[in-house]
Amino acid sequence: MPDYEILELGDFPLVSGHVLKDARLAYQTYGKLAPAHDNVVVLPTFYTGTNSRNEGFFGPGRAIDPARHYIISPNLFGNGRSSSPSNTPPPQDGPRFPLVQMWDNIAAQHQLIRRHLGIRHIALVAGWSMAGCQSYQWAAQYPDMVQAILPFCASARTSPHNFVFLEGVKAALCADHTWNGGDYAATPEGGLKAFGRVYAGWAFSQTFYRERLYRKLGFNTVEDLLKDWEQDHVQGWDANDLLAKLATWQAGDISAGPLYHGDFQAALSAIKARAILMPCTQDLYFPPEDNRIEAQHMPNAILRPYDSPWGHCAANPGNDPGFTAQLDANIREVLGD
Structure with missing residues (x-):
């Protein structure tokens, strides 16, 4: 159920x-x-x-x-x-x-x-x-x-700055060569991975990375964290769904x-x-x-x-x-x- x-x-x-x-x-x-x-x-x-x-x-x-x-x-x-x-x-x-x-x-x-x-x-x-x-x-x-x-x-x-941040992750997703204006035949994995990788740089602070707090989440390196964020977006989200909510956020x-x-x-x-x-x-x-x-x-x-x-x-x-x-x-x- x-x-x-x-x-x-x-x-x-x-x-x-x-x-x-x-x-x-x-x-x-x-x-x-x-x-x-x-x-x-x-x-x-x-x-x-x-x-x-x-x-x-x-x-x-x-x-x-x-x-x-x-x-x-x-x-x-x-x-x-x-x-x-x-x-x-x-x-x-x-x-x-x-x-x-x-x-x-x-x-x-x-x-x-x-x-x-x-x-x-x-x-x-x-x-x-x-x-x-x-x-x-x-x-x-x-x-x-x-x-x-x-x-x-x-x-x-x-805010305008928040809007621009969202434009960045959107551009990363839509740059996938399979994007086809959102009418993709298969999951645009490259775009979703790019979306997750860019997003990770904004979700945590500069201090978080400087002090290597990602280790408290079980990641030994920044790259380990970024790969996890890539896979989370590939496995967990439809690309058009992400953009629909992003449009709501921007507005x-x-x-x-x-x-x-x-x-x-x-x-x-x-x-x-x-x-x-x-x-x-x-x-x-x-x-x-x-x-x-x-x-x-x-x-x-x-x-x-x-x-x-x-x-x-x-x-x-x-x-x-x-x-x-x-x-x-x-x-x-x-x-x-």
């Missing part, structure tokens, strides 16, 4: 004006909904994540605990479980999959939570990287529904859409939720400077950076125990536990 459920959304209108045909939202729930419906925690998925990988962010005795919380983990469009280039039939298969923005992901999640599950209020939306970006989007798109957010290693809008902006019409400060100011913003000081593409700007315009935000040589991957469960401990402390605080 799959470790997720599917909500059929039908023909789903996108904020771009296009329609995602026969859209499907994959999700999983953990724990039980309290009679008062006041224990709901939403954990969206990150870039190369699924609801299964989110299970590393909660557990018995943790700040988010299925014994006390009703946890809902919806999967991003494009991640291979929800509607994606790899599982959508023609004419929206492969490179013809439409652009799905953060707005669209949260609108679909709202259908799941409000209409399908009958929940009116969310105690917390939290997440790492693109999942954290979705927590900002939730709070701006449905400000009366979300009581608290805790994005970590994330931002409310994709990330909580002010995009019919509510705020591109007014970023207005979107931030409209967030009513209590918020703790938790960047990693050595994150190479979600630096704390972006969160500092955001916090200035959010009515109830606390900026709480965490310094770690693990960079963006400080948040990956098991990498940095200190980050995990601080994350749990912050979650308890923002929930009022």
